[in-house]
Amino acid sequence: MGTKHLTNDDRQRIRTLYFEGNKTKAEIHDIAVFSIDQIKTAIKAPSSNVAKRSGRARVLSREQEKELVSFVTSSKEGRRASFLQLSVILFQSLFGKPPISETNRQKRLARALEHKDWTPEQWARVLWTDDTWITGGHHRKQYVTRRLGEEWDPTCIIERYQRKHGWMFWGCFSGLGKGPGLFWEKDWGSITAETYRSHTIPIIHGWIQFCQQQLADQLVLMQDGAPAHSASDTILDLQERGIQIIQWPPYSPDLNPIEMCWN
Structure with missing residues (x-):
């Protein structure tokens, strides 16, 4: 999550947990799964100051990202696959069985x-x-x-x-x-x-x-x-x-x- 772009909602959530929920940065890290640096930045900068992110639009939805994470963590084949292999495996539905039963x-x-x-x-x-x-x-x-x-x-x-x-x-x-x-x-x-x-x-x-x-x-x-x-x-x-x-x-x-x- 260290390179995840924080949206206005993400930053507002962090600031709410910190200023109103009296949570520490470490506690927010455990709850929201954001990096400590992201949390520090969100606390310092109000959400209204967040510039719109440039670059290519998202290709995968949140649900598709969750499916990708689920596949990678479900087997050793998924853990060791390169990005190219993952694209081939996922889109051809070639799912493997973990060798540890x-x-x-x-x-x-x-x-x-x-x-x-x-x-x-x-x-x-x-x-x-x-x-x-x-x-x-x-x-x-x-x-x-x-x-x-x-x-x-x-x-x-x-x-x-x-x-x-x-x-x-x-x-x-x-x-x-x-x-x-x-x-x-x-x-x-x-x-x-x-x-x-x-x-x-x-x-x-x-x-x-x-x-x-x-x-x-x-x-x-x-x-x-x-x-x-x-x-x-x-x-x-x-x-x-x-x-x-x-x-x-x-x-x-x-x-x-x-x-x-x-x-």
């Missing part, structure tokens, strides 16, 4: 409620793990269209997809410090339950044992829901090694602090 949202909520009373000491005992692909060449940032306060909205979250070319690294850390890392050799092939159990789990097991022996602290493993991680053989292997797993909801890379390290 209501079921997955409920799982994320259940996890939050389950751990809302955890202490810093409990979180410090979580061994956060993840892997990432490093690719050569230029990398293009992915932008999303969002409003203030929407950074954690499911439609604003950018999912990561495994790349076919490059180098794969696995790493971990906890509140006790940085853990070991692993470079995935290409002759190991793709990450399957078998290769994950052969190369990664022994490192996890060794590090958890080390922390327990040297630091007298038992770590809890966090791993995402990749097929190799959630396979029955993998779960059985972890159980036999006495490794406790923290349950993880799908489509939730934003909840894993190690994601910030890869960036």
Whole structure:
């Protein structure tokens, strides 16, 4: 709303809230969704002094603008679409479905409620793990269209997809410090339950044992829901090694602090 042109009615509304409603500028900002600078200008200049705005007439009505905002904020496809793509999508009615289903949202909520009373000491005992692909060449940032306060909205979250070319690294850390890392050799092939159990789990097991022996602290493993991680053989292997797993909801890379390290 920072570039929105204020009409005489807009300015009069701001002045009424300020002088007669005894609202502060911050309160008016919350109520009317105008920027603080716009509010200051409206308070200083009476509405009768507002010059008529020059330039091209409005193309979209207020209702059409609301429909546009509703579409952009309803899915990740809408958030990431360029202006040209939005015009094509809107006028051809090609609406997409958000990949995060209501079921997955409920799982994320259940996890939050389950751990809302955890202490810093409990979180410090979580061994956060993840892997990432490093690719050569230029990398293009992915932008999303969002409003203030929407950074954690499911439609604003950018999912990561495994790349076919490059180098794969696995790493971990906890509140006790940085853990070991692993470079995935290409002759190991793709990450399957078998290769994950052969190369990664022994490192996890060794590090958890080390922390327990040297630091007298038992770590809890966090791993995402990749097929190799959630396979029955993998779960059985972890159980036999006495490794406790923290349950993880799908489509939730934003909840894993190690994601910030890869960036």
